[in-house]
Amino acid sequence: MSSASNPLSIPSLTAPVAMGYVPLGAVFGFLFVQAGGPGWLALASSLLIYAGAAQFMMVPMLAAGLPLSAIVLATLVLNLRHVFYGLSLLNTLPAGRLQRWYCIFALTDETYSVLTALPAKERAPRMALISALNQGWWVIGTALGAVLGAQAQVGLAGLDFVLASLFAVLAVEQWRARRDPLPIWIAAAAYAAGCILMPSQALAIAIALSLVAAALRPARTAPATGAAHD
Template identity: 60%
Template sequence: MPMSSPEPDAAPPLSALALTTPVAMGYIPLGIVFGFLFVQAGGAGWLAILTSIFVYAGASQYMMIPMLAAGLPIGTIALATLVVNLRHVFYGLSLLDRFPARGPLRAYLIFALTDETFSLLTTLPASTPPRRLALVAALNHFWWVLGSSIGALVGAQARLTLAGLDFCLAALFAVLTVEQWRSKQSPAPLWIALGAYAIVTVLAPSHALLLAIALSVLGGVFWQSRANPATEAADD
Protein backbone atom coordinates (compact mmCIF):
# COMPACT_ATOMS: atom_id res chain seq x y z
CA MET A 1 0.00 0.00 0.00
CA PRO A 2 1.52 3.36 -0.99
CA MET A 3 2.23 5.72 1.83
CA SER A 4 -0.07 8.71 1.97
CA SER A 5 1.60 12.07 1.54
CA PRO A 6 1.38 14.47 4.47
CA GLU A 7 -1.42 16.96 4.40
CA PRO A 8 -0.49 20.48 3.29
CA ASP A 9 -2.03 21.78 6.52
CA ALA A 10 0.73 20.11 8.54
CA ALA A 11 3.37 22.80 8.11
CA PRO A 12 6.41 22.07 10.32
CA PRO A 13 6.83 24.46 13.25
CA LEU A 14 10.47 24.98 12.25
CA SER A 15 9.43 26.71 9.04
CA ALA A 16 7.36 29.20 11.02
CA LEU A 17 10.27 29.66 13.41
CA ALA A 18 12.61 30.44 10.53
CA LEU A 19 10.04 32.79 9.03
CA THR A 20 9.79 34.83 12.22
CA THR A 21 13.52 34.94 12.94
CA PRO A 22 14.01 38.39 11.29
CA VAL A 23 11.16 39.69 13.45
CA ALA A 24 12.80 38.21 16.54
CA MET A 25 15.99 40.14 15.72
CA GLY A 26 13.97 43.35 15.98
CA TYR A 27 11.35 42.50 18.60
CA ILE A 28 13.66 41.11 21.28
CA PRO A 29 16.01 44.13 21.57
CA LEU A 30 13.12 46.58 21.21
CA GLY A 31 11.16 44.65 23.83
CA ILE A 32 14.18 44.78 26.13
CA VAL A 33 14.29 48.56 25.75
CA PHE A 34 10.57 48.81 26.50
CA GLY A 35 10.80 46.68 29.64
CA PHE A 36 13.85 48.57 30.83
CA LEU A 37 12.32 52.02 30.28
CA PHE A 38 9.01 50.94 31.82
CA VAL A 39 10.73 49.88 35.05
CA GLN A 40 12.97 52.95 35.04
CA ALA A 41 9.86 55.13 34.79
CA GLY A 42 8.57 53.62 38.05
CA GLY A 43 6.39 50.80 36.73
CA ALA A 44 6.45 47.29 38.15
CA GLY A 45 8.30 44.66 36.15
CA TRP A 46 5.35 42.26 36.14
CA LEU A 47 3.14 45.03 34.79
CA ALA A 48 5.52 45.59 31.86
CA ILE A 49 5.28 41.89 31.02
CA LEU A 50 1.47 41.85 31.27
CA THR A 51 1.34 44.95 29.07
CA SER A 52 3.28 43.15 26.35
CA ILE A 53 1.01 40.10 26.66
CA PHE A 54 -2.37 41.84 26.67
CA VAL A 55 -1.70 45.19 24.94
CA TYR A 56 1.00 44.16 22.45
CA ALA A 57 1.05 47.46 20.63
CA GLY A 58 4.71 48.24 20.00
CA ALA A 59 4.98 51.99 19.47
CA SER A 60 1.92 52.57 21.66
CA GLN A 61 3.64 50.82 24.55
CA TYR A 62 6.58 53.19 24.24
CA MET A 63 4.15 56.10 24.09
CA MET A 64 2.36 55.00 27.25
CA ILE A 65 5.53 55.13 29.40
CA PRO A 66 5.70 58.95 29.78
CA MET A 67 1.89 59.08 29.92
CA LEU A 68 1.81 56.66 32.85
CA ALA A 69 4.69 58.51 34.51
CA ALA A 70 2.69 61.75 34.18
CA GLY A 71 -0.32 60.14 35.86
CA LEU A 72 -2.70 60.46 32.89
CA PRO A 73 -5.97 58.53 33.16
CA ILE A 74 -6.31 55.11 31.50
CA GLY A 75 -9.03 56.44 29.19
CA THR A 76 -6.64 58.99 27.71
CA ILE A 77 -3.95 56.36 27.19
CA ALA A 78 -6.47 54.00 25.57
CA LEU A 79 -7.65 56.72 23.18
CA ALA A 80 -4.08 57.60 22.20
CA THR A 81 -3.37 53.90 21.59
CA LEU A 82 -6.44 53.66 19.37
CA VAL A 83 -5.31 56.61 17.27
CA VAL A 84 -1.75 55.30 16.87
CA ASN A 85 -2.96 51.82 15.87
CA LEU A 86 -5.77 53.04 13.62
CA ARG A 87 -3.66 52.05 10.61
CA HIS A 88 -4.39 48.40 11.41
CA VAL A 89 -7.96 48.95 10.21
CA PHE A 90 -6.73 49.73 6.70
CA TYR A 91 -4.54 46.73 6.07
CA GLY A 92 -6.22 44.26 8.43
CA LEU A 93 -9.30 44.08 6.21
CA SER A 94 -7.27 42.37 3.49
CA LEU A 95 -6.66 39.35 5.74
CA LEU A 96 -10.12 38.79 7.18
CA ASP A 97 -11.07 36.28 4.49
CA ARG A 98 -8.01 34.19 5.35
CA PHE A 99 -8.89 34.04 9.04
CA PRO A 100 -11.37 31.52 10.49
CA ALA A 101 -15.00 32.64 10.26
CA ARG A 102 -15.37 32.65 14.03
CA GLY A 103 -13.88 31.40 17.25
CA PRO A 104 -10.86 32.14 19.45
CA LEU A 105 -8.36 31.57 16.62
CA ARG A 106 -9.91 34.41 14.60
CA ALA A 107 -9.99 36.67 17.66
CA TYR A 108 -6.32 36.02 18.41
CA LEU A 109 -5.22 36.61 14.81
CA ILE A 110 -7.00 39.97 14.81
CA PHE A 111 -5.48 40.89 18.18
CA ALA A 112 -1.94 39.84 17.20
CA LEU A 113 -1.90 41.62 13.83
CA THR A 114 1.10 43.93 14.09
CA ASP A 115 2.86 45.61 11.16
CA GLU A 116 5.53 42.92 11.02
CA THR A 117 3.06 40.05 11.40
CA PHE A 118 0.95 41.46 8.59
CA SER A 119 4.04 41.67 6.40
CA LEU A 120 4.87 38.01 7.04
CA LEU A 121 1.32 36.71 6.64
CA THR A 122 0.94 38.40 3.27
CA THR A 123 4.03 36.60 1.98
CA LEU A 124 2.43 33.21 2.69
CA PRO A 125 0.31 31.48 0.03
CA ALA A 126 -3.43 32.10 0.13
CA SER A 127 -3.96 28.39 0.86
CA THR A 128 -1.98 28.58 4.13
CA PRO A 129 -4.15 27.08 6.90
CA PRO A 130 -5.28 29.42 9.69
CA ARG A 131 -3.40 27.35 12.26
CA ARG A 132 -0.10 28.19 10.63
CA LEU A 133 -1.07 31.86 10.39
CA ALA A 134 -1.77 31.77 14.12
CA LEU A 135 1.56 30.05 14.79
CA VAL A 136 3.46 32.79 12.97
CA ALA A 137 1.51 35.47 14.87
CA ALA A 138 2.05 33.70 18.20
CA LEU A 139 5.81 33.40 17.64
CA ASN A 140 6.06 37.12 16.90
CA HIS A 141 4.03 37.79 20.05
CA PHE A 142 6.37 35.54 22.01
CA TRP A 143 9.49 37.40 20.79
CA TRP A 144 8.04 40.70 22.00
CA VAL A 145 7.04 39.30 25.40
CA LEU A 146 10.44 37.64 25.77
CA GLY A 147 12.26 40.89 25.11
CA SER A 148 9.99 42.82 27.46
CA SER A 149 10.53 40.23 30.19
CA ILE A 150 14.31 40.42 29.86
CA GLY A 151 14.23 44.21 29.99
CA ALA A 152 11.91 44.28 32.98
CA LEU A 153 13.68 41.60 35.01
CA VAL A 154 17.30 42.46 34.25
CA GLY A 155 17.36 46.01 32.93
CA ALA A 156 16.26 47.57 36.20
CA GLN A 157 19.28 46.12 38.00
CA ALA A 158 21.89 46.82 35.34
CA ARG A 159 23.27 49.96 33.80
CA LEU A 160 22.83 49.23 30.11
CA THR A 161 23.74 51.44 27.18
CA LEU A 162 20.68 51.64 24.93
CA ALA A 163 22.15 53.92 22.27
CA GLY A 164 21.73 52.53 18.78
CA LEU A 165 19.01 50.00 19.56
CA ASP A 166 16.41 52.31 18.01
CA PHE A 167 17.88 51.36 14.62
CA CYS A 168 16.64 47.77 15.05
CA LEU A 169 13.10 48.72 14.05
CA ALA A 170 14.21 50.54 10.90
CA ALA A 171 16.42 47.59 9.93
CA LEU A 172 13.55 45.17 10.57
CA PHE A 173 11.19 47.11 8.31
CA ALA A 174 13.87 47.21 5.60
CA VAL A 175 14.18 43.41 5.68
CA LEU A 176 10.41 42.92 5.59
CA THR A 177 10.05 45.39 2.72
CA VAL A 178 12.56 43.42 0.66
CA GLU A 179 10.67 40.19 1.41
CA GLN A 180 7.42 41.84 0.33
CA TRP A 181 9.03 43.03 -2.90
CA ARG A 182 10.38 39.54 -3.68
CA SER A 183 7.06 37.81 -2.99
CA LYS A 184 4.95 40.05 -5.25
CA GLN A 185 4.73 39.80 -9.02
CA SER A 186 4.33 43.57 -9.43
CA PRO A 187 6.34 46.26 -7.60
CA ALA A 188 3.40 48.68 -7.95
CA PRO A 189 2.26 48.47 -4.26
CA LEU A 190 5.73 49.44 -3.05
CA TRP A 191 6.07 52.36 -5.46
CA ILE A 192 2.55 53.58 -4.62
CA ALA A 193 3.38 53.54 -0.89
CA LEU A 194 6.73 55.30 -1.37
CA GLY A 195 5.18 57.92 -3.64
CA ALA A 196 2.27 58.56 -1.28
CA TYR A 197 4.55 59.02 1.71
CA ALA A 198 6.88 61.33 -0.23
CA ILE A 199 3.95 63.54 -1.24
CA VAL A 200 2.34 63.87 2.18
CA THR A 201 5.70 64.38 3.90
CA VAL A 202 6.06 67.57 1.88
CA LEU A 203 2.41 68.72 2.09
CA ALA A 204 1.40 67.64 5.61
CA PRO A 205 4.36 66.23 7.57
CA SER A 206 2.49 66.23 10.90
CA HIS A 207 -0.09 63.76 9.52
CA ALA A 208 2.18 61.93 7.11
CA LEU A 209 1.49 58.37 8.24
CA LEU A 210 -2.31 58.52 8.25
CA LEU A 211 -2.53 60.44 4.96
CA ALA A 212 0.04 58.15 3.31
CA ILE A 213 -2.03 55.11 4.28
CA ALA A 214 -5.17 56.72 2.87
CA LEU A 215 -3.41 57.65 -0.39
CA SER A 216 -1.96 54.15 -0.66
CA VAL A 217 -5.41 52.63 -0.28
CA LEU A 218 -6.80 54.92 -2.97
CA GLY A 219 -3.83 54.23 -5.22
CA GLY A 220 -4.25 50.49 -4.73
CA VAL A 221 -7.95 50.65 -5.60
CA PHE A 222 -7.19 52.72 -8.71
CA TRP A 223 -4.43 50.34 -9.80
CA GLN A 224 -6.66 47.31 -9.26
CA SER A 225 -9.50 48.89 -11.25
CA ARG A 226 -7.07 49.41 -14.14
CA ALA A 227 -5.68 45.88 -13.91
CA ASN A 228 -9.07 44.12 -13.84
CA PRO A 229 -10.30 45.27 -17.30
CA ALA A 230 -6.97 44.22 -18.80
CA THR A 231 -7.29 40.79 -17.21
CA GLU A 232 -10.90 40.39 -18.37
CA ALA A 233 -9.95 41.42 -21.90
CA ALA A 234 -7.18 38.81 -21.93
CA ASP A 235 -9.64 36.13 -20.77
CA ASP A 236 -12.07 37.05 -23.54
Protein backbone atom coordinates in the same frame (compact mmCIF):
# COMPACT_ATOMS: atom_id res chain seq x y z
CA MET B 1 5.20 22.64 -8.86
CA SER B 2 2.49 23.59 -6.37
CA SER B 3 2.90 26.67 -4.22
CA ALA B 4 1.76 24.62 -1.22
CA SER B 5 5.23 23.06 -0.99
CA ASN B 6 6.69 26.11 0.65
CA PRO B 7 10.21 25.27 1.86
CA LEU B 8 10.14 27.92 4.59
CA SER B 9 9.29 26.65 8.07
CA ILE B 10 7.31 28.78 10.50
CA PRO B 11 10.37 29.60 12.68
CA SER B 12 12.25 30.81 9.59
CA LEU B 13 9.25 32.94 8.59
CA THR B 14 9.25 34.66 11.97
CA ALA B 15 13.06 34.98 12.28
CA PRO B 16 13.16 38.53 10.80
CA VAL B 17 10.43 39.57 13.23
CA ALA B 18 12.39 38.04 16.12
CA MET B 19 15.45 40.11 15.22
CA GLY B 20 13.32 43.24 15.51
CA TYR B 21 10.92 42.34 18.30
CA VAL B 22 13.43 41.04 20.86
CA PRO B 23 15.57 44.23 20.96
CA LEU B 24 12.54 46.54 20.63
CA GLY B 25 10.68 44.66 23.35
CA ALA B 26 13.79 44.95 25.49
CA VAL B 27 13.83 48.72 24.95
CA PHE B 28 10.18 48.92 26.01
CA GLY B 29 10.74 46.83 29.14
CA PHE B 30 13.83 48.85 30.04
CA LEU B 31 12.10 52.21 29.57
CA PHE B 32 9.01 51.07 31.46
CA VAL B 33 11.04 50.05 34.52
CA GLN B 34 13.24 53.15 34.30
CA ALA B 35 10.07 55.28 34.32
CA GLY B 36 9.14 53.74 37.67
CA GLY B 37 6.80 50.94 36.58
CA PRO B 38 7.13 47.43 38.01
CA GLY B 39 8.65 44.78 35.77
CA TRP B 40 5.64 42.48 36.10
CA LEU B 41 3.37 45.21 34.73
CA ALA B 42 5.61 45.67 31.68
CA LEU B 43 5.41 41.92 31.05
CA ALA B 44 1.63 41.90 31.60
CA SER B 45 1.18 44.71 29.06
CA SER B 46 3.07 42.71 26.43
CA LEU B 47 0.90 39.68 27.16
CA LEU B 48 -2.49 41.40 27.41
CA ILE B 49 -2.11 44.59 25.34
CA TYR B 50 0.64 43.71 22.84
CA ALA B 51 0.41 46.96 20.92
CA GLY B 52 4.01 47.85 20.11
CA ALA B 53 4.08 51.58 19.45
CA ALA B 54 1.13 52.10 21.80
CA GLN B 55 3.12 50.48 24.60
CA PHE B 56 5.98 52.91 24.03
CA MET B 57 3.45 55.74 24.03
CA MET B 58 2.07 54.45 27.31
CA VAL B 59 5.37 54.92 29.17
CA PRO B 60 5.47 58.76 29.23
CA MET B 61 1.68 58.88 29.69
CA LEU B 62 1.91 56.72 32.81
CA ALA B 63 4.91 58.69 34.05
CA ALA B 64 2.91 61.91 33.64
CA GLY B 65 0.04 60.48 35.68
CA LEU B 66 -2.55 60.69 32.88
CA PRO B 67 -5.87 58.88 33.54
CA LEU B 68 -6.39 55.37 32.23
CA SER B 69 -9.21 56.57 29.95
CA ALA B 70 -6.80 58.86 28.07
CA ILE B 71 -4.33 56.01 27.58
CA VAL B 72 -7.09 53.68 26.34
CA LEU B 73 -8.37 56.28 23.86
CA ALA B 74 -4.88 57.03 22.54
CA THR B 75 -4.19 53.30 22.12
CA LEU B 76 -7.48 52.84 20.26
CA VAL B 77 -6.73 55.66 17.84
CA LEU B 78 -3.15 54.53 17.24
CA ASN B 79 -4.15 50.92 16.50
CA LEU B 80 -7.26 51.66 14.46
CA ARG B 81 -5.36 50.67 11.31
CA HIS B 82 -5.46 47.03 12.47
CA VAL B 83 -9.19 46.97 11.69
CA PHE B 84 -8.34 47.33 8.00
CA TYR B 85 -5.64 44.67 8.28
CA GLY B 86 -8.16 42.27 9.75
CA LEU B 87 -10.75 42.90 7.06
CA SER B 88 -8.33 41.76 4.38
CA LEU B 89 -7.67 38.50 6.27
CA LEU B 90 -11.26 37.58 7.15
CA ASN B 91 -11.47 34.82 4.54
CA THR B 92 -8.26 33.15 5.68
CA LEU B 93 -8.71 33.19 9.48
CA PRO B 94 -8.52 29.80 11.24
CA ALA B 95 -11.78 27.91 11.65
CA GLY B 96 -11.50 27.40 15.42
CA ARG B 97 -13.13 30.16 17.47
CA LEU B 98 -10.31 30.45 20.02
CA GLN B 99 -7.67 30.58 17.29
CA ARG B 100 -9.67 33.18 15.34
CA TRP B 101 -10.01 35.49 18.33
CA TYR B 102 -6.34 35.11 19.22
CA CYS B 103 -5.23 35.89 15.66
CA ILE B 104 -7.40 39.03 15.70
CA PHE B 105 -5.88 40.09 19.02
CA ALA B 106 -2.28 39.33 18.02
CA LEU B 107 -2.36 40.99 14.58
CA THR B 108 0.47 43.50 14.24
CA ASP B 109 2.08 45.28 11.31
CA GLU B 110 4.88 42.73 11.15
CA THR B 111 2.62 39.69 11.55
CA TYR B 112 0.37 41.03 8.81
CA SER B 113 3.36 41.43 6.51
CA VAL B 114 4.53 37.86 7.13
CA LEU B 115 1.03 36.43 6.61
CA THR B 116 0.28 38.32 3.41
CA ALA B 117 3.57 37.17 1.91
CA LEU B 118 2.22 33.60 2.10
CA PRO B 119 -0.14 32.07 -0.48
CA ALA B 120 -3.75 32.55 0.71
CA LYS B 121 -4.40 28.83 1.20
CA GLU B 122 -1.36 28.50 3.49
CA ARG B 123 -2.35 31.27 5.88
CA ALA B 124 -5.10 29.65 7.96
CA PRO B 125 -3.10 26.61 9.18
CA ARG B 126 -0.07 28.80 9.99
CA MET B 127 -1.69 32.00 11.23
CA ALA B 128 -2.14 31.13 14.91
CA LEU B 129 1.38 29.74 15.35
CA ILE B 130 3.02 32.64 13.49
CA SER B 131 1.04 35.11 15.61
CA ALA B 132 1.98 33.31 18.83
CA LEU B 133 5.68 33.13 17.94
CA ASN B 134 5.79 36.82 17.07
CA GLN B 135 4.14 37.76 20.35
CA GLY B 136 6.55 35.41 22.12
CA TRP B 137 9.54 37.31 20.70
CA TRP B 138 8.06 40.57 21.99
CA VAL B 139 7.37 39.10 25.45
CA ILE B 140 10.89 37.67 25.69
CA GLY B 141 12.36 41.05 24.77
CA THR B 142 10.15 42.81 27.32
CA ALA B 143 11.25 40.43 30.07
CA LEU B 144 14.92 40.93 29.23
CA GLY B 145 14.53 44.71 29.17
CA ALA B 146 12.65 44.76 32.47
CA VAL B 147 15.41 42.75 34.16
CA LEU B 148 18.11 45.03 32.73
CA GLY B 149 16.18 48.15 33.66
CA ALA B 150 15.82 47.01 37.24
CA GLN B 151 19.50 46.14 37.69
CA ALA B 152 21.69 48.26 35.43
CA GLN B 153 22.04 51.40 33.36
CA VAL B 154 22.39 50.26 29.75
CA GLY B 155 22.93 52.54 26.79
CA LEU B 156 20.21 52.28 24.13
CA ALA B 157 21.91 54.28 21.39
CA GLY B 158 21.33 52.78 17.96
CA LEU B 159 18.43 50.52 18.93
CA ASP B 160 15.96 53.07 17.58
CA PHE B 161 17.01 51.96 14.07
CA VAL B 162 15.98 48.34 14.64
CA LEU B 163 12.36 48.99 13.68
CA ALA B 164 13.35 50.69 10.43
CA SER B 165 15.61 47.74 9.59
CA LEU B 166 12.81 45.29 10.36
CA PHE B 167 10.36 47.05 8.06
CA ALA B 168 12.99 47.13 5.30
CA VAL B 169 13.39 43.34 5.55
CA LEU B 170 9.61 42.83 5.53
CA ALA B 171 9.23 45.09 2.50
CA VAL B 172 11.79 42.99 0.62
CA GLU B 173 9.91 39.81 1.59
CA GLN B 174 6.66 41.32 0.31
CA TRP B 175 8.32 42.21 -3.00
CA ARG B 176 9.80 38.72 -3.35
CA ALA B 177 6.39 37.16 -2.74
CA ARG B 178 4.43 39.40 -5.14
CA ARG B 179 7.03 40.62 -7.67
CA ASP B 180 5.18 43.91 -7.96
CA PRO B 181 7.47 46.94 -7.46
CA LEU B 182 4.70 49.51 -7.91
CA PRO B 183 3.65 49.70 -4.21
CA ILE B 184 7.25 50.40 -3.18
CA TRP B 185 7.60 53.18 -5.76
CA ILE B 186 4.25 54.65 -4.71
CA ALA B 187 5.31 54.65 -1.05
CA ALA B 188 8.66 56.26 -1.86
CA ALA B 189 7.04 58.93 -4.04
CA ALA B 190 4.36 59.61 -1.41
CA TYR B 191 6.96 60.08 1.32
CA ALA B 192 9.01 62.38 -0.93
CA ALA B 193 5.88 64.44 -1.57
CA GLY B 194 5.19 64.57 2.17
CA CYS B 195 8.71 65.82 2.88
CA ILE B 196 8.24 68.58 0.32
CA LEU B 197 4.72 69.60 1.34
CA MET B 198 5.01 69.40 5.13
CA PRO B 199 8.17 67.82 6.55
CA SER B 200 6.83 67.69 10.12
CA GLN B 201 3.87 65.54 8.96
CA ALA B 202 5.59 63.68 6.13
CA LEU B 203 4.65 60.20 7.37
CA ALA B 204 0.95 61.02 7.79
CA ILE B 205 0.84 62.61 4.33
CA ALA B 206 2.67 59.64 2.80
CA ILE B 207 0.18 57.18 4.35
CA ALA B 208 -2.78 59.22 3.10
CA LEU B 209 -1.37 59.48 -0.43
CA SER B 210 -0.57 55.76 -0.50
CA LEU B 211 -4.15 54.93 0.55
CA VAL B 212 -5.53 57.15 -2.21
CA ALA B 213 -3.23 55.52 -4.77
CA ALA B 214 -4.27 52.04 -3.60
CA ALA B 215 -7.95 52.97 -3.88
CA LEU B 216 -7.51 54.38 -7.40
CA ARG B 217 -5.31 51.58 -8.70
CA PRO B 218 -7.21 49.22 -11.03
CA ALA B 219 -7.59 45.67 -9.77
CA ARG B 220 -5.13 43.27 -11.33
CA THR B 221 -6.64 40.39 -13.27
CA ALA B 222 -5.46 36.92 -12.36
CA PRO B 223 -3.35 35.23 -15.03
CA ALA B 224 -5.13 32.64 -17.11
CA THR B 225 -4.40 29.05 -16.16
CA GLY B 226 -4.02 26.43 -18.80
CA ALA B 227 -5.40 22.93 -18.73
CA ALA B 228 -1.97 21.38 -18.31
CA HIS B 229 -0.20 21.31 -14.97
CA ASP B 230 3.50 21.23 -14.11
